[in-house]
Structures are given as structure tokens and as C-alpha cells.
Amino acid sequence: MSLNKTYEFNDIIRDIIDKKEFQQLKDELHHGISRYHHCIRVAKGTYYITKKFNLNYENATKAALLHDFYTNEQMKDFNSKEAFRLHPDLALENAKNLLGLDKLQENIIASHMFPVCKEKPKYIEAWVTSIVDKGVAIYEMYRYKASLVMGIWILFIFNIISIQK
Numbered sequence: 001m002s003l004n005k006t007y008e009f010n011d012i013i014r015d016i017i018d019k020k021e022f023q024q025l026k027d028e029l030h031h032g033i034s035r036y037h038h039c040i041r042v043a044k045g046t047y048y049i050t051k052k053f054n055l056n057y058e059n060a061t062k063a064a065l066l067h068d069f070y071t072n073e074q075m076k077d078f079n080s081k082e083a084f085r086l087h088p089d090l091a092l093e094n095a096k097n098l099l100g101l102d103k104l105q106e107n108i109i110a111s112h113m114f115p116v117c118k119e120k121p122k123y124i125e126a127w128v129t130s131i132v133d134k135g136v137a138i139y140e141m142y143r144y145k146a147s148l149v150m151g152i153w154i155l156f157i158f159n160i161i162s163i164q165k
């Protein structure tokens with residue numbers, strides 16, 4: 001990413017990453033690294049693609065940053081299958097408590113686990129984040145945790161072939 005884009009990306013995410021609630025994600029394990037770093041990686045990919053295609057990149061980047069904004073403590077009453085499906089709703093609730101979201105941002109967070117979550121992506125930006133998230137997850141699993149990779153590949157491919165306007 002160019003220096004200008006790096007500055008702009010950092011400007012967009014600064015307000016959120018500086019909040020103590022978001023800083024908590026540094027202690028949460030996710031794909032073998034911290035959920036904080038996973039969220040930044042997904043936000044960066046979303047920023048890069050949505051800016052390139054002249055989409056609503058500022059709002060999309062902020063929502064992508066918050067797509068997994070939850071703690072393991074909040075998920076402790078759910079088994080791993082339920083947590084997989086339900087965490088977008090929890091992330092959405094947490095994100096709404098952190099800052100005001102528009103409809104696009106709500107959809108990005110709620111639908112990022114498509115096709116296993118309740119909500120479907122309704123905007124191109126939401127399709128971008130849901131695909132970037134799976135691409136990043138595959139990368140992180142290969143790099144930090146070799147298990148679960150096949151399942152995410154299947155979701156990734158299904159996501160690509162399900163793209164609609």
C-alpha cells in the first residue's frame with residue numbers, strides 16, 4: 001500500500017482503534033493471532049478494494065474493522081458452532097454501542113459470515129468484506145493455524161459464486 005493510502009487508512013481507523021473497548025481485542029485469540037490484528041487486516045483489505053472501485057470506502061473500512069468486535073467472554077455460553085453463526089449479531093450490537101452506524105455498516109457487520117449467518121450482504125461493500133474476511137482467515141489459518149482451512153475455502157468459494165447485485 002502506498003504511503004498516502006497508509007496515512008489515509010490510519011486516519012480512518014484511528015478513532016476506533018484508540019478506544020479502550022477495541023483495545024481489548026488485543027487479548028482475544030483469533031485464528032492463532034489476536035482478534036485486534038485480524039480486524040485490522042480485514043479493514044485494510046476492505047479499504048484497498050473499496051477505494052480502488054470508488055465505493056463508500058470510509059464507512060466500509062470502519063465497519064470491516066468492527067466486523068468481529070466481540071470478546072470470548074461474551075460468547076462463553078455458546079458452543080463453537082453457535083458462536084460461528086451468531087457472533088456477527090453480537091459484533092453488530094457492540095459496534096452500535098461504540099459508535100453510530102449507517103445501514104451499509106450494519107449490513108457489512110451482520111452479513112460478514114455469509115452464508116452461515118442470518119443476514120445476507122446487500123451492498124457491494126458488504127460482499128467485499130465478507131470475501132476479504134474469508135481470504136484473510138485462510139491466510140491466517142495457513143500461517144498461524146493449519147486446521148479448519150478446508151471449511152473456510154468452501155465458504156469462500158460459495159461466497160464468490162453467490163455474488164449478486
Ligand SMILES: [Fe+2]
Pocket residue numbers: 067068087088112113
Ligand atoms: Fe467473524
Ligand SMILES: [Fe+2]
Pocket residue numbers: 038042067068133
Ligand atoms: Fe473475521
